[in-house]
Amino acid sequence: MSKIIVITGATSGIGAALVERFVARNDQVFAVGRSAERLEALHASLGHVSNLKTFLADFSRLSEIDALANALLQAAPEGLDVLINNAAVVPSSKRFSHDGIELQLQVNHLAVVQLTHALLEALIQRQGMVITTSSDAHKGGRFHVRDIQKNPRYGVFRTYAKTKLYNLMFSAYLKDAYGDKLHVYAVHPGVVKTDLGAKDSSAFMQKVWHFFTKKAAAPSSVPPTYEMLVDQKEPLEALYYAHQKPLNHLSVVTDKEKQTLLMEASLELLKMPKFGA
Numbered sequence: 619m620s621k622i623i624v625i626t627g628a629t630s631g632i633g634a635a636l637v638e639r640f641v642a643r644n645d646q647v648f649a650v651g652r653s654a655e656r657l658e659a660l661h662a663s664l665g666h667v668s669n670l671k672t673f674l675a676d677f678s679r680l681s682e683i684d685a686l687a688n689a690l691l692q693a694a695p696e697g698l699d700v701l702i703n704n705a706a707v708v709p710s711s712k713r714f715s716h717d718g719i720e721l722q723l724q725v726n727h728l729a730v731v732q733l734t735h736a737l738l739e740a741l742i743q744r745q746g747m748v749i750t751t752s753s754d755a756h757k758g759g760r761f762h763v764r765d766i767q768k769n770p771r772y773g774v775f776r777t778y779a780k781t782k783l784y785n786l787m788f789s790a791y792l793k794d795a796y797g798d799k800l801h802v803y804a805v806h807p808g809v810v811k812t813d814l815g816a817k818d819s820s821a822f823m824q825k826v827w828h829f830f831t832k833k834a835a836a837p838s839s840v841p842p843t844y845e846m847l848v849d850q851k852e853p854l855e856a857l858y859y860a861h862q863k864p865l866n867h868l869s870v871v872t873d874k875e876k877q878t879l880l881m882e883a884s885l886e887l888l889k890m891p892k893f894g895a
C-alpha cells in the first residue's frame with residue numbers, strides 16, 4: 619500500500635535517490651530541502667509527478683523546523699507513515715548556525731530531534747516509522763556530554779562522527795520510549811559517491827573527499843535497505859542496518875544513562891521542556 623514518506627536532505631545524493639525510488643513505487647513523497655531552486659530542479663527531474671510535494675526549510679535555523687513541521691502536518695492531516703531523517707552537513711571548518719550552535723550538531727542531530735518531536739503524534743497516528751541516516755563513522759565518535767554543550771577541541775570529522783553517534787543514540791532512545799507505537803531504525807548507507815564532504819569546502823578538503831569516495835557506490839545502491847525497512851509490517855528487532863542486514867554499533871548507543879545525558883543536553887539547547895507529548 620502507498621505510504622506517506624517525509625525525506626529530509628532530499629535535493630542531492632542519497633536523499634535524492636530515495637525520493638526517486640519512493641516516487642517510482644507510487645508512495646506519496648514529501649521532499650524537504652534547504653534550497654527552493656534545488657527542490658524545483660528535483661521536481662522537474664521527476665516530471666512534476668503528483669505524488670511528490672516539496673517543502674523548504676534550512677535546518678541551520680531552528681524556527682524553520684517548526685514551520686516545516688506545521689506545513690507537513692497540514693499537508694497530511696491523516697498522519698504520516700515514515701520520516702527519513704537524512705539531511706547532514708560536513709563544513710570545512712567550525713561554523714555556527716543562525717541560532718549560535720555548532721553547525722553539525724544542529725543540522726545533523728538537533729534538527730533530527732526537533733523534527734521527530736514535532737511529527738511524533740502524526741507518525742504514531744499511523745503506527746509509523748522513523749529512519750535516521752547514521753553512519754559507521756559513528757565508531758570514531760566518543761560520547762562526552764561536555765562536547766554537546768561547549769565542544770572545546772574541534773575537529774570537523776571528529777564532530778561529524780559524534781553527530782552520527784548521536785543519531786544512533788537518539789534512535790535507540792526513541793525505540794525504547796516509543797517502540798510499541800513506532801518502528802525505529804538507523805541506517806549506514808555505506809560509502810557513497812556524493813558531495814557531502816565537498817560542499818562549502820576548501821579545495822584541499824574537496825580533493826580529500828573525492829579521493830575518499832572515488833570508488834564508492836552510487837547513491838542508487840542505497841534505497842533497497844530503506845525499502846526493506848519501510849515494507850516491514852511488524853517491527854524488526856535490530857536498530858541499525860546496512861545493505862539490508864543488521865549491523866553492530868558501539869555499545870554506548872544503548873547505554874541508558876548516556877542516552878539520558880544526550881537527551882537532556884539536546885533538549886536544553888532546543889529549549890524544549892521534554893521530548894514527546
Ligand SMILES: NC(=O)c1ccc[n+]([C@@H]2O[C@H](COP(=O)([O-])OP(=O)(O)OC[C@H]3O[C@@H](n4cnc5c(N)ncnc54)[C@H](OP(=O)(O)O)[C@@H]3O)[C@@H](O)[C@H]2O)c1
Pocket residue numbers: 626627628629630631632633651652653656675676677678703704705706707725751752753754806807808809810811812813814815817834
Ligand atoms: N556519502 C557517504 O559516503 C555517507 C556515508 C555514511 C552516511 N552518510 C549520510 O548520508 C546522509 C546523506 O548524505 P549524502 O552523502 O547524500 O550527502 P549530500 O548529498 O550532501 O546530502 C546531504 C543533504 O543534506 C542537506 N542539508 C545540508 N545542510 C542542510 C541544512 N542546513 N538544512 C537542510 N538540509 C541541509 C543537503 O542539501 P543540499 O542538497 O542543498 O546541499 C543535502 O540534500 C547524511 O546523513 C550523511 O551523514 C553518507
